[in-house]
Amino acid sequence: MSTEKTKSVAPSMDTELARLVVDRQLATCEEIEKARLAQQASHRSFADVLVEQEAVTSSQLSRLKKLIQESRDRQLTGYKLVSVLGAGAMAKVYKAVQLSLDRPVAVKILPKRLSENSEYVKLFYKEGRAAAKLNHPNIVQAIDVGEAGGYHYFVMEFVEGHTLYDELANGKVFSEEEALKIIIQIATALKHAHSQGLIHRDVKPKNIMITPEGVVKLADMGLARSTGDAEAAQAEAGRAFGTPYYISPEQIRGEVDIDFRADIYSLGATLYHLVTGRVPFDGPTPVAVMHKHLKEPLVPPDHINTGLSSGIGEVVEVMMAKDRAKRYASTDDMLLDLQAIAAGEAPLQARRQIKDNVLNGLADAEQNGPPSADIADAIQQPPAVQSSLLTYIIALAAALAVSVLINIVMLLK
Numbered sequence: 345m346s347t348e349k350t351k352s353v354a355p356s357m358d359t360e361l362a363r364l365v366v367d368r369q370l371a372t373c374e375e376i377e378k379a380r381l382a383q384q385a386s387h388r389s390f391a392d393v394l395v396e397q398e399a400v401t402s403s404q405l406s407r408l409k410k411l412i413q414e415s416r417d418r419q420l421t422g423y424k425l426v427s428v429l430g431a432g433a434m435a436k437v438y439k440a441v442q443l444s445l446d447r448p449v450a451v452k453i454l455p456k457r458l459s460e461n462s463e464y465v466k467l468f469y470k471e472g473r474a475a476a477k478l479n480h481p482n483i484v485q486a487i488d489v490g491e492a493g494g495y496h497y498f499v500m501e502f503v504e505g506h507t508l509y510d511e512l513a514n515g516k517v518f519s520e521e522e523a524l525k526i527i528i529q530i531a532t533a534l535k536h537a538h539s540q541g542l543i544h545r546d547v548k549p550k551n552i553m554i555t556p557e558g559v560v561k562l563a564d565m566g567l568a569r570s571t572g573d574a575e576a577a578q579a580e581a582g583r584a585f586g587t588p589y590y591i592s593p594e595q596i597r598g599e600v601d602i603d604f605r606a607d608i609y610s611l612g613a614t615l616y617h618l619v620t621g622r623v624p625f626d627g628p629t630p631v632a633v634m635h636k637h638l639k640e641p642l643v644p645p646d647h648i649n650t651g652l653s654s655g656i657g658e659v660v661e662v663m664m665a666k667d668r669a670k671r672y673a674s675t676d677d678m679l680l681d682l683q684a685i686a687a688g689e690a691p692l693q694a695r696r697q698i699k700d701n702v703l704n705g706l707a708d709a710e711q712n713g714p715p716s717a718d719i720a721d722a723i724q725q726p727p728a729v730q731s732s733l734l735t736y737i738i739a740l741a742a743a744l745a746v747s748v749l750i751n752i753v754m755l756l757k
């Protein structure tokens with residue numbers, strides 16, 4: 345795929361609409377220009393402005409849009425677009441029919457901005473190919489990637505159902521049992537993807553779909569993010585439940601070696617939202633939210649919803665540790681704990697991890713002398729986090745006492 349090719353990009357929907365309106369003598373070029381200026385000033389859609397200015401009626405508008413749609417369909421060889429399923433910050437998703445197999449599929453068409461970015465397109469094909477090799481009941485199956493009229497597209501399994509975001513937006517708070525059923529399915533999906541070396545990087549309620557039978561599927565596996573993660577998150581400024589609510593601290597910092605632990609953090613943030621009805625960190629701007637992911641101690645979910653078990657609190661604490669070295673050491677360990685708490689048992693992996701974190705903190709303190717600002721910061725953390733720190737402080741005090749005792753004994757000798 346050459347850059348030459350990606351430059352021959354098809355016109356945008358607005359341009360095509362304007363051309364059709366003028367061709368059909370529904371409005372003059374001057375009226376179109378006036379509508380464009382009004383649109384820029386008001387942030388409404390160009391089509392809406394055309395209707396408001398009575399250049400076209402709503403029914404004319406839907407006919408014109410259908411026409412544009414159909415002409416675009418013909419460019420997507422092998423697929424017939426049927427309807428729009430939804431749109432995210434990055435692209436639009438259509439329901440389509442894969443003509444060769446006569447089956448419904450979902451097609452995500454990248455916007456011009458991304459289709460023209462050769463670096464991104466390269467990554468898009470690479471990850472798309474990797475994702476197509478995955479086969480898991482809880483992952484939306486990647487089917488095809490391709491290019492038509494300068495637009496690159498991603499074809500995937502069509503999922504009948506809705507997203508977890510839809511349920512949260514309706515104000516639903518999930519019971520611990522319901523939430524764990526969902527999160528366990530996504531954790532098995534991630535375990536499979538991670539074992540094949542694929543990291544999702546954007547686990548969030550909008551990318552989790554539920555079928556009417558209750559099967560949960562992780563969407564957008566293999567859809568590389570457009571820019572640096574932090575930049576992509578900021579691009580979603582102002583969008584309710586936008587990405588910054590679930591992004592890991594290392595993605596915010598723009599680290600390049602993002603690994604499975606970023607997905608563990610985002611899944612933890614998603615679990616948190618399901619069982620408390622709140623995102624873990626909120627703020628007036630995406631930057632404020634991201635700052636909290638980096639710096640603010642997490643209020644344990646069982647402190648917000650006191651009906652939750654302490655086990656789920658411990659699991660979320662480890663999933664959402666700010667330092668990824670303090671999260672689960674593997675996706676499998678996390679899955680074992682999720683299954684344990686779902687069965688009413690203790691989360692042994694989380695407890696082991698918390699103990700390791702404490703011992704490592706102790707070893708660091710021994711090496712580096714008195715507690716640093718980091719530890720002082722951590723001491724201000726909420727009670728669930730403090731419980732692990734308490735053990736650490738007691739151990740430190742005991743070590744100090746032994747050392748004083750030895751000194752006294754030696755002096756007495």
Ligand SMILES: Nc1ncnc2c1ncn2[C@@H]1O[C@H](COP(=O)(O)OP(=O)(O)OP(=O)(O)O)[C@@H](O)[C@H]1O
Nearest residue numbers: 429430431432433434435437450500501502503550
């Ligand atoms: N495979 C699919 N089958 C059916 N519907 C889908 C499928 N993939 C996506 N959708 C629908 O399309 C919508 C838009 O998806 P898209 O991935 O473009 O954006 P998003 O995940 O909601 O948000 P963003 O792109 O901002 O991260 C989804 O909310 C969902 O309703």
Ligand SMILES: [Mg+2]
Nearest residue numbers: 550551563564
């Ligand atoms: Mg998505």
